[in-house]
Amino acid sequence: MQCTLRQAGATLALVVLAASAARAQESTITGRVTSDAGTPLPSASVIIEGTGIGSVTREDGTYTLVVPAARANGQTASLVARLIGYRPATAPITLSGTHITHDFVLIAAPLKLGEVVVTGQGTTSTRERLGAVVNTVDSSQIRKSNESNVVEALAGKAPNVYVNQQSGEPGASSYIRVRGLKTLDGSGQPLFIVDGVPIDNTTIETNTANPGLGENAAVGGSDAPNRASDINPNDIESVTILKGAAAAAIYGARAGQGVVLITTRHATAGQTRYSLHSTASFDKVNSEYPLNTKYGQGSDNASPSCYALAAPIPDCSSSSSSWGPLLPAGTTTYNHWDELFNTGHTFDNTLSASGGNERTLFYVSLGRNAQNGVVVGPNNWYDKTTARVNASHRVIEKLKVGMDISYVDARGSFIQKGSNIDGLLLGSLRTPPEFNNQQYLDPTTGMHRSYRFPWPTLASSLDSRGYDNPFFSINQNPSNGNVSRAFGNINAVWDALDWLNIKETFGLDYYTDERLEALSLTSSSEPDGSVSQADYKNTELDQNLTATASHTFNPSFAGTLTLGQNLNSRHFRQLYVNGITLVAPQPLILNNTITWTPNDNQNLVHSESYFGQATADLWSQLYLTAALRNDGFSSFGLSSQRHWFPKASAAWVFHQTPASGGGIFSYGKLRLAYGETGTEPLPYATGQWYSVGTSFADAGWGSTLLENQNGQGGLSIGAQKAQPNLAPERTKELEAGLDYALFDQKVDGGVTFYNDRSVGVIFQAPLANSTGFFTQAQNAATLRNRGIEATLNWRPITRQTLKWDMGVQFGWNQNRVISLAGQQFVDLATIGSFTGAVATAWGDTTDHNMSDHQVGVLRGNDFARCGRGVILPDGTNLDQTYCQNAPANAMYIGPDGFPVLDPQQRVISIGNPDWTGSFRTSVTFHNVTFSALVDHKQGGQVWNGTKGALYNFGAHKDTEIRGETRVFGSTWLPGPVVGPGAGTSVVLDQNWFQGLGSGFGPVGTQFVESGTYTKLRELAVSYTFSGNWVRDLGLSSLDLRLAGRNLVTWTKYSGIDPETNLAGAQAAIQGVDYFNNPQTRSFVIDLGLNR
């Protein structure tokens, strides 16, 4: 403490001294930074440590620093030059008011040892000190992806970081999952932190019940962005992913699914630098859909009765299917896929300026991303305008204040999609080939016409069209979003003492999101018209205070201690009103509707946390870290509102060749880490409440009686029993790994093993209704994720004029349901499911196939097969009677030659991939660079519900075989078969495709396909112009890049794209395909001007 007081006095004295020393002379430092190969290194930072004075090298590698006379007092300091990919170099200098020249030679260090890595909650480390895996994606990788959504830009960038885009629609959400699902309650999205402050990344689909409580995913409706896409990728300096509990425990009860730390660009002192970054992207749908082109509308080979007479029958409701007669030769047919799409385009421009002096630094940027989607017509777009200011000012020598603030205006127009009779592809792909959808208004009456309602009259102005004509839906069913958002922080860093650093960050994330989703008169689901106006408001406040003490006891023992406090408040409010029954056809606003149903809903979560972290560096080769966090959340039960989350790790650098040395084995590090993180419960599960405006249902028959009757308001107790003891879900993870480098760092890599167990996972446990309640939230399930991650990088050629490097990544994660507290399965409540394909966590103990025991599988029915104890409808035991010599899972064929239903529900589709991997390479020859990224997903099944439905309607290409004979097990559904009808030829016709062979029938397994794919994610050639003419333009450099995104997809999947994600980023289940809007490929021209 004595020490503290003396130091504090010294600080005060320094301030006084600084103010009185104005007469001294300023000092100039110049020099040049080059590589060990002798080439100049631009963009290297050169700083005087501990002063904030610094600069960045020019294109020729030179730099200039000016130290004001007030601060050049003859003291000695360290001058450090840093550049990512090189080892930092240090030189001692004396600041004495004279001119100093110092040149640096930096030695290549591809391992990025010494590079500072943010490790969360205000703590940092260096790469060699890390005991748990932390993946970093830098700005150039983000930029190369050409993605406007930072989440999508992470695809293929880190092992076991699985990214899946909802669709290619502008503004569509992207799902990210790190090391498997660890919860049953939510979507499993990691926590997003920007510049130290958490931001909201939910995806809210309009018309979902209660987005504040996670109920946001929908299989119909229209796409919506995940809110992290509000960040301008051009503003990003780096993205750091804390993957497992061992790395993320510092974030406690919000880090159960990992943490994504985003750091935005900040300036360094020196000349003001300007940059203009422009891209133009041209987007095309990346697939075709195989549709029936031979058979016309109708049923049983007959045209629908609407067509039976010579003259059209006004307001006739026509057949929904294409089981009509063979179309006569010469019949005009329409391509119901191609006609919906054209070339979309995206223009992205970001202008930034940064610079400042040793006291004040600024980075400002203005960005505009305007995207026009591939769906024809004017209503498929998403525009994002972003502004950012990152600035800091050194108030006094030891105190720096700053702010990082961004404002975003994002607005878009979306298309109805998915399981939705007003949706784009549902109506389109079911249309018989001879019907012209493009004429969506009747030429005589001007009314909405569709293939199920071909001749509308004015009398039909309130009649459903069966399915909307897709062109009507595109043009007359608007779905708009309009976001206004500010997020950022103000911060202060006080170097209180030589050994003590105090940092305060106060963050805010505030947005309003105004949605309008309307259906015009004659829309199929609401022919009377519907207007949904939803206003969402999200506010998150975050206060983070840390104090870090560091001390070097002796050369072989140094350590740090960080203590911190975090307060956080999150408030979400929705004001939603659905109005039905339009008065006049236009405008589509609430005032013009008759019956209103409001849903005003809000929730508030407060948390208060304390944390501490200690590190010790021993003999410069053993690095120990231990941390402990105590979280209090308002959503925890009042009886146990505080919970501890520990972590500890060790990194042992057991071999490291000297900086200049080579050798076959140049680096080796062993890592071992343990950590615990949590997933917070949804708010308000701990208290009891009465439902308002509930309807009492007449069993499942659709009739309802509202509890408010005769002007009297009724209140009945809610269906969920309060759980006053609710605690966070807890994930405990052990992680071990090895990092190494070979051949003078020409090769490096790492391998990591982890095993985590999530206990107390919350689900709504069913209660005996005689208790008065349906369910009660319980911390009861146990899940496990374990996996292997490996990376390998090879730089075969590292000459200055020719460089070639490549890398592979591999991630395997195995998800297992260990226990569901006696339940056979728990359906995942937050997403919509389909009859016959219900999203669930499966833990049926009678099902001994452990690979079925996963979170995020679909349950449904299969055909009767051997080895499952099936009793056939006639009472025969299938296994005993037919399966004696049959292969496992042989399909039973009945006497009529057809398979039969196995009535027992099973897991029919596993959406989780077996493993994921990527390969990247780049070759640089002089100023030209070629680069490529290939992304692979192995396994992960997709339920092709689109195909199943189109079979039912005779609209799929496959149904053109109608009337032909096939043999089950060989020419149809190939595989081993048994039973009396095995080998029998049968005619496949409407009866089959609308019966057991229908997607609407009970057997979902026949539409489950492998979702394995390989994608050429990124391919680019870039050229850096640096001739004199560039300088004559007043520029320091000019980059031109031609690139492609998702150019090729290699897959056997027969639907639109195995990457499709119907319910968007808020759905825990992947691999559900049901008339989702398609994915796209893009061609990109990218121009960068720097000054």
Place this chain on the structure above:
Amino acid sequence: MSMHTISRLAVCAVLPATLLAGCSDWLTTKNATSNPNFPTVAGTNQLITAIEVGQTAYLTGDLDRLFMMWMQQAGGSDRQYVPYANYVYDEDAFSPDWTSAYTGGGLIDMRTAEQQALTEGDSITAGIAYTLEALDIGETTTVWGDIPYSQAVSNVLQPALDPQQQVYAEVQAKLDTALTLLACTNALCVGPGAADLWANGDPTVWAPVAHTLKARYYLHTVLRDPTAAASAATQAALGIPDASHNLETYQSTNPNERNLFYQFMVLQRSGYMSAGGFLVDLLTSTHDPRLTKYFSKNSAGVYHGVPAAGGPGDYSTFAGLNTTDTSLAGAPNQRVPLVTYAENQLILAEADLRSGNPGGATAAYNAERTSQGVPTASGTVTLQQVITEKYIADFFNGFETWEDWKRTCLPAITPAPGTAGIPGRILYPLSTERNANSNIPAPNAQPALNWDTPTACAGNAG
């Protein structure tokens, strides 16, 4: 979220003491721990309203139609209602109905209303709530026999089954309590007023209803308890004095207030259920004027009900479906009778017959027939006449019609051909009870009949 929150956050962060102790109420601030979107307390009036709507869904919905079909007052003419008419259903088919008895709008809210009303000193409201509980539990035990009751709606997660005999005794005790409470005359006994959708909080309606219910549930036990008939007669004598004191549901033509017969037969499941062949034929053969009040003619212009086997056809349906004439069955605004003067008189008639008072029985029967506008008995009335009249008069009350049939095997209905006959009870539901309550036996270990109806009618299940 507001400046208030920001300033609180600033205070919680900046005050040095909070580094140790925190802001004492930061985690327990009201909107963060209790749901701001819903009330956490409910007044007795709001509870009474919701209970009556919930019980309307329970007593005039799914199960009611099922029993009316089994009793051939109605018939299953399409989709799932054809197998239902043939007594084909699985153990989960009636899970939602079980739910109505116990959860929100059922027993749990009744208990809250009772306790709150007693605390507030409003005995009238408490008496109504006790009567509602007796009706709910009385009908639930009528259907399922042994049911969770003494441990239901408590903190016991797996309530035990109470024997039906005990449940009936408890129901009688509840009604006794209700009658005591309903007699209250002090100033705190304001009653629920209009919040009581069924009877406007009028104790002169509820007290006779409680007596009639006592008579009803005594009569349920006559095959087991030799004194029950006399008790039933005593209570019925104090029961509903005339049709203007009937207990009826609240309905109107407003979209969420239309009765469930109308909603099912017109809005949701048109064609699933039609007129029952047995009742149509009975009313036709006796030239009973209630035929035209209950049923409409089919498209061929005749009255034609669904046969026992069910299935599609050109059948009569309910008379009022396309009208707003509340005297016709199934009109959307028709209030559905739950406990009536007619039932009370016919309970009295049966009780008198069973207690050796045929004169009293005949008088009660004739009074009921007169009130219905149909001819009186020519001599001393028989049990068959009494139950047959009750079968007609209790048209909307499938629960009681089924119970009367199980006790008396009257009227003599022929079950659907090729079946094991009309069930004597239904299975405990799987998903809403058995799945989470180990006290519930598996389907094959459940009894075929309830305690109060120990013998199956000839040719029927049991």
